[in-house]
Amino acid sequence: MASYLQMNKEQLTAEFEQVKKEYERLKSLGTVLDMTRGKPGFDQMDECGEIFDLVGNATGFTNCEGTDCRNYGGLDGLIELKYLFSHILGVDHSQIIVGGNSSLNMMFDTIAQGMTHGFGDKPWMLQGGIKFICPCPGYDRHFAITEHFGIEMIPVKNTPNGPDMDIIEELIKDEKVKGMWCVPKYSNPEGITYSDDTVRRLAAMKPAAKDFRIMWDNAYAIHDLYDKGDKLLNIYHECVKNGTEDNIIMFTSSSKITFPGAGVAAEAASPYNVSLLKKRMAFQTIGPDKLNQLRHARMFPNFEVLKKHMKKHANILRPKFEAVINELNKQLAGKEIAEWTNPLGGYFVNLNVRKGCAKRVEQLCAEAGLKLTSVGATYPYGKDPDNSNIRIAPSYPSVDEVKSASVILCCAVRYAALESLL
Amino acid sequence: MASYLQMNKEQLTAEFEQVKKEYERLKSLGTVLDMTRGKPGFDQMDECGEIFDLVGNATGFTNCEGTDCRNYGGLDGLIELKYLFSHILGVDHSQIIVGGNSSLNMMFDTIAQGMTHGFGDKPWMLQGGIKFICPCPGYDRHFAITEHFGIEMIPVKNTPNGPDMDIIEELIKDEKVKGMWCVPKYSNPEGITYSDDTVRRLAAMKPAAKDFRIMWDNAYAIHDLYDKGDKLLNIYHECVKNGTEDNIIMFTSSSKITFPGAGVAAEAASPYNVSLLKKRMAFQTIGPDKLNQLRHARMFPNFEVLKKHMKKHANILRPKFEAVINELNKQLAGKEIAEWTNPLGGYFVNLNVRKGCAKRVEQLCAEAGLKLTSVGATYPYGKDPDNSNIRIAPSYPSVDEVKSASVILCCAVRYAALESLL
Known part of the structure; x- marks a missing residue:
């Protein structure tokens, strides 16, 4: 896990060649994924399908x-x-x-x-x-x-x-x-x-x-x-x-x-x-x-029933969040080109990439078939002054899709960082 | 059906005595009726109870x-x-x-x-x-x-x-x-x-x-x-x-x-x-x-199914409207103290009583257990300049209740008119 900031030009160039190759490979897979919004997945909604039987002629x-x-x-x-x-x-x-x-x-x-x-x-x-x-x-x-x-x-x-x-x-x-x-x-x-x-x-x-x-x-x-x-x-x-x-x-x-x-x-x-x-x-x-x-x-x-229901959501969402975090750790830890949160709840993982690189990451992801929340959207007037913040919304896709998305995303983060360093 | 406007004082006084007696009798019945709002009746809603079976796990x-x-x-x-x-x-x-x-x-x-x-x-x-x-x-x-x-x-x-x-x-x-x-x-x-x-x-x-x-x-x-x-x-x-x-x-x-x-x-x-x-x-x-x-x-x-559904509503509502109109005709026709509409649809019958009498009618009805839409509510700033307009909303109560309400209302209209004429 060498830090990109410690590498000399030769090392960076070699790394960039590798990352580019990997990016082209990912691009060739023809992925189509949308992680723009923090939408719940249908697997979560299936957990309360019985709600529709609770109001009607039979139940009053x-x-x-x-x-x-x-x-x-x-x-x-x-x-x-x-x-x-x-x-x-x-x-x-x-x-x-x-x-x-x-x-x-x-x-x-x-x-x-x-x-x-x-x-x-x-x-x-x-x-x-x-x-x-x-x-x-x-x-x-x-x-x-x-x-x-x-x-x-x-x-x-x-x-x-x-x-x-x-x-x-x-x-x-x-x-x-x-x-x-x-x-x-x-x-x-x-x-x-x-x-x-x-x-x-x-x-x-x-x-x-x-x-x-x-x-x-x-x-x-x-x-x-x-x-x-x-x-x-x-x-x-x-x-x-x-x-x-x-x-x-x-x-x-x-x-x-x-x-x-x-x-x-x-x-x-x-x-x-x-x-x-x-x-x-x-x-x-x-x-x-x-x-x-x-x-x-x-x-x-009562509130106890509600809390029990939310545990079912947690069980569905947790692997999706962990898939993101795992890939971030795997590809980006120690490289000093990104920071991210590891939240205990909610709907998002927050990723800050190198200053000035977020829009490029968004673009690289889009070209490889992964739509992210528009960079800047998380700031007033849509302007992220650092062009650094990326919102990851893993709730809607399947775990496998989240994994694929995370691989693309991390590769794009490295790609953009190397571009900016070289 | 003698016009009150054609009666002399003696005739009016005799009529008032009769109406007062009738009003006291109605009051003694202990009626409790609310015709303030144009709410549909539950009998109408029962006509689409199956709607709740149309969305759920079974139907998707x-x-x-x-x-x-x-x-x-x-x-x-x-x-x-x-x-x-x-x-x-x-x-x-x-x-x-x-x-x-x-x-x-x-x-x-x-x-x-x-x-x-x-x-x-x-x-x-x-x-x-x-x-x-x-x-x-x-x-x-x-x-x-x-x-x-x-x-x-x-x-x-x-x-x-x-x-x-x-x-x-x-x-x-x-x-x-x-x-x-x-x-x-x-x-x-x-x-x-x-x-x-x-x-x-x-x-x-x-x-x-x-x-x-x-x-x-x-x-x-x-x-x-x-x-x-x-x-x-x-x-x-x-x-x-x-x-x-x-x-x-x-x-x-x-x-x-x-x-x-x-x-x-x-x-x-x-x-x-x-x-x-x-x-x-x-x-x-x-x-x-x-x-x-x-x-x-x-x-x-499709629209045809909807129109058919509305016929069911019409069948439920029509007798209620006719109960109002019948009583208005029976008690008030020819007396020249009120005018009313005979609508072919909608939710209201409009009654205009003698100028200056509507609030008194509302009060008399309330004292006999019948709540009407507040007089004036049908005008900007709640002010009916003629103090004449009464909105009758027959949709919610049962036909029998509408009949009872109409009897009270018409009696109150005569009562207030005679008061104002005497």
Whole structure:
């Protein structure tokens, strides 16, 4: 495992010849693989096929409160799911709103509400020139929403403990800074979980803007790959200690528990924020799809059943993640041309290649039949300043496909590094 | 059937004594009935109980294009439903967006998009002082959305042919007037269908505002009570003739076809408008619940099956509507104290009582155990200038309950009229 940085020109040239040959061989295989998105695999979804038998003529349509879920009504969702999501989000069930099939939609609507109605202050749109803190690399769709509404994005680099709090504590002194995106557990794409200290500092923040909101996207709250997963401190409890509970709105969904397109999403917040959110929702809809909620409530009658279900997902996903990590170790360890994470959960492995090489890696992979998440997508405005970050999404393909993809990817990383060194 | 207006004081007093006695008798029955909302009855929903067997392990999850509907993707819905809704909305399937469970939500989002991004012009919110035309009586939730966004509402009284076009053609000369609500078929609450002439005049409009949009809520497009229902002219075709197709956005849903809370909603518009709507949606969500869409696609493989299904609804609803009309005829015909519609479809019977009496009727009904839609709700800002309009929603209760409710209602109408005459 010789470091490329220690090699002389001759050695590098020899290595490059070998890598090129290997790359041409891989290219000739005619692989067609797509690892662009963190989609669950159908093998995971097969694990809850019985959910469809749980609501119908034979089983009835009535929830635990006696509501026939086929008709209108019930703005904020079924009580059973409020209890279930309260375990996931760590707040009282009365603070939970259970919605439709998309937590992203709930986040979009929340930002839209900020723009048109504000959060206790003037609508953001009429304040003008507002900004959002965007820890990065991060989730492209968060950044896309922010950009859609014309909110200026301030990138802040993540540390291994979460976003760089020294910088953030300075930024929030600007009252134009209205909020911040967070994926606090098994973050997209780095797979890091915020440390207790980071959570405490976030909860202690007293931003200049009274209408500042942390968008806490806890998408991977119970998505461990191993029995011993990361533990995320309960930020809401920390906020309550600081009297800052109105600063945070939390989101999650069952998209990666049941079905990505047909799951159930939820948000949670302080009583004040919940009242603001529900006030808007009362104009927006008569209520969510309670039958799909009922399906989920019957599938997961309690949190223990849900956790057991997630172990099945872990068993399916773990070999895929390990296939990536193994190949990264095999081909790249010690070469000093890349760094990667080894997450204990979530949906991504994060790979940082040599500065300036990521786009070339993406291109080499594409030419060999492997589509990766577009380089830069994990940064605000699609611009990775280092041209270094690659998001690996191993969940959707089969283990064998992930192996093939990893071989191509690692070869491309070496190829691009050697090109840049020579 | 003596007209109250022809009676002398003595006759009126005698009549009032009788009516009061009857009212007290009805009150003593201890009725508890709710006719506030146009909710379908469970008997209607029982007609499509088999829909739940159509998606599951046994039947699979793949649509006609080979998409496994469990995963992410497909922003604008399944092709099968685009075709189905194209029959309902009368436009090409390529102009249809199939969404979640609520057309109201689609309307809210469309107005919100106007506020934050506009329709080809400056965002409505930044233009300031914008207005909407609100034909009335109308749907309270339309007015509520408009009010929520701070859009000034201009009430325009409906004629038996739809909104008063003479007035509207004047109003649209103001470029602050950005749109208009329409329920063009079996309107809520009057049950009227816009005449061909009204549709043609709407389609011919050239508003001063280039970003003017008609919100065409065709909620009852195929909701006939009789074999021979009203025919609504295809406004989109008329718009195309006039080059005004960007002026209109159409909505409908299966809320009153399958399930009010768990149906499928759709919108349709010109290619330009569809591109604007989809652009926003691409930020808002990854896609709708395709499994519920697949359920609907399999339940209604073509338009003929759907129309047959709607006949079952008609058979259930017709006796309820006739129970109302019969009682209105029996107690109120010829008395010159009320007017009502006899709609051939939709969800409401409209009753106009003597000016100034509607709130008293509501109160008398409530005291006798019958809850009606809050008087005024059918007008912008909740204000019926005549205090005359009552919306009767007979769909949800049983036929017997509708009969009892109608007896109470008619008695209350006579009571309030006699009070006001004496």
